[in-house]
Amino acid sequence: MKIGIIGSGNMGRSLGILWAEQGHQVFFGARTAEKGKAVAEFAKLGTQGGSNDEAAMFGDVLLYSVRGVNPEDVFTSTEVLTGKTLIDPNNFEIPEDFKYQPIIKSLAEKLAEEVPNASVVKAFNTIPMEVFELAPEPLKEHNVSVFIAADNLEAKQVVVQLVQDIGFNPIDSGNLRNARLIEGLADLERFLIIHQQMGGYAVPSINFLPAAQIQRLGGRQASNLK
Ligand SMILES: NC(=O)c1ccc[n+]([C@@H]2O[C@H](COP(=O)([O-])OP(=O)(O)OC[C@H]3O[C@@H](n4cnc5c(N)ncnc54)[C@H](OP(=O)(O)O)[C@@H]3O)[C@@H](O)[C@H]2O)c1
Incomplete structure (x- = not known):
């Protein structure tokens, strides 16, 4: 796959290198x-670097x-973005004392409004960059979830593959509106990591369990609650 990195900071550099390691063609833009060129020189693996315009022209994703x-x-x-899959890993700035406001509109929805000619896919915002250092091994052992929300199903599928390629477990989280929930989850994680200093890096691992064979607790009874 041809991948353009727009902004080669911590997230861009880390994900770009991981994808290049898996054989994808990567262009670092800045x-x-x-x-951009300096980051490509650091990354090696046949990557290229240059301006954000050049990276956008290069990548399908x-x-x-x-x-x-x-x-x-x-x-x-922004014509250069027409028809492209645009992965949004962004989170809101951490407010003073971690007093987050409720998310009325996600960063991903705002981005999608700004570039209606591209397909925005929310992903990777719940993964601290330090965790990328573990990918794809030994990360794979830990069943780390990456939540993916998008309105364009084809674009979502492309990102599912890119998530799997580097050792994460993709979780289809529905349409782009659900980026509100995913961005809220990242706010909680950053509270746990930075404010609570729980040690290590809090990441989500969603497990899907089978129903119990015997419901000794009485099972789920009819309820008026929605
Ligand atoms: N770091 C993490 O652990 C982590 C984890 C999950 C999500 N995120 C989210 O990912 C996003 C990027 O974080 P990061 O850690 O990669 O930050 P970073 O290392 O500070 O990189 C920020 C990037 O933004 C670019 N940039 C800043 N202002 C710009 C402007 N006015 N015009 C164009 N480009 C501009 C920089 O471009 P240049 O390359 O040109 O300098 C740089 O590549 C943030 O929304 C963050 O919340 C970060």
């Missing part, structure tokens, strides 16, 4: 071509690791 900046201000023209 605000200056020099930085793009990682948009630029928080809260309208693509209009990142690219010379």
